[in-house]
Amino acid sequence: MSTADFLFAPEVQKLLMVAYAAPDQQFSSSELAQRTKLAPDDVARTLEHLVGSGILKRQKPKGDEADTVSIDRAFLFHDELRSIALKSFAAAEPVRAMLRAKFKDSVLRAFILAEDKDGTLELLVVHGQLMPDEATMATACKKLSKNIHRHLKVHVISNARFNGLTQRDPLMPKPSALEILKLGDTKAQLPVEKIGLLQSAKKKLATLSRASS
Numbered sequence: 001m002s003t004a005d006f007l008f009a010p011e012v013q014k015l016l017m018v019a020y021a022a023p024d025q026q027f028s029s030s031e032l033a034q035r036t037k038l039a040p041d042d043v044a045r046t047l048e049h050l051v052g053s054g055i056l057k058r059q060k061p062k063g064d065e066a067d068t069v070s071i072d073r074a075f076l077f078h079d080e081l082r083s084i085a086l087k088s089f090a091a092a093e094p095v096r097a098m099l100r101a102k103f104k105d106s107v108l109r110a111f112i113l114a115e116d117k118d119g120t121l122e123l124l125v126v127h128g129q130l131m132p133d134e135a136t137m138a139t140a141c142k143k144l145s146k147n148i149h150r151h152l153k154v155h156v157i158s159n160a161r162f163n164g165l166t167q168r169d170p171l172m173p174k175p176s177a178l179e180i181l182k183l184g185d186t187k188a189q190l191p192v193e194k195i196g197l198l199q200s201a202k203k204k205l206a207t208l209s210r211a212s213s
Contacts, residue, residue, distance in 0.1 A: 004088040011038060011046040013089045019056065019071050020085050021119040021149040026059055026068035035149065055081065086112070087178060091121055094148050096180045099125070102140045106130040108159055108188045110181035111173045120151040124171055126162045128188035159191055 002013060014036040019027065027035075033043045047069055050056040057072035072078065086092065091112060099107050109126040116122070125132070137156065145152045155171055165172040173179070 002089040002093055004084060007084065008089070009046070011036075011042050012050065013085075014038060015043070015046055015050065016055075016081075016085055017090045018149050019069075020082055020090050023071040023073070023082075023119065026070045028066040028068050030066065032069075086115060091115070091148065091150070092178055092180045094144060095121075095123065098140055098144045099181055100186060102136065103127075103132045104186040104188065106132045106188050107181060107186055108183060108190065109162070109179065112178040112180060113171070113173060114177070118151070119149075120153060122153045123155065124162075124173065124177075125154060125156045126159055127156060128159055129191045130188065131158070132156060 002008075004013065008016065015032055015038075018032060018035050029040065029043050029047060032038075032047070033040045036043070038046075047056065051058050051069060054072060054075045055078075056069045057074075059068045059070065061067050075081075095110070095112065099110055103125075106127050106129075107125055108128040111124040113122040113124050125137075134156075137154070141152050141154055157171065
């Protein structure tokens with residue numbers, strides 16, 4: 001289930017996931033059927049709908065080559081539709097599902113920082129008391145990348161590092177970033193606060209003072 005189900009049929013979501021991941025690439029009907037694992041008839045029918053709506057545009061075939069389609073950037077609601085796709089079925093939801101399934105005990109927060117012109121997603125993952133296994137994270141991201149047809153650039157940092165980010169730090173989420181996992185969305189625990197000797201002594205004195213008064 002996707003939050004965009006009320007807007008797009010499952011076939012539309014699968015085709016747009018591929019198309020928005022490479023907005024300047026031209027796809028044949030057979031290539032889209034292979035990538036989406038949809039039946040050729042379903043692909044052909046859905047493409048007619050998307051081309052007729054103006055979301056995709058069709059290129060005239062050269063010689064004996066098959067027709068191809070691509071994203072039509074001139075479509076009136078192109079930016080809005082691409083944003084909806086990114087926030088739901090094309091990126092945010094698959095990434096969130098993967099992190100919750102594989103790293104629910106270690107990941108505190110996660111952001112999609114940016115999407116470049118080639119469709120590559122830059123992710124920021126903030127871990128808590130436990131740190132995600134590097135090899136497991138790499139394997140999970142590789143599988144996810146294949147499923148959503150996008151390259152991923154992933155940064156994994158501690159909660160302490162995240163809290164210390166400044167506005168000039170390239171990892172600091174900008175207003176345009178998508179927070180796909182918030183505190184409390186997983187079972188990950190915050191790191192145990194390390195208290196210095198002086199702070200510890202002050203806390204003990206304060207406790208003793210309250211007890212004697």
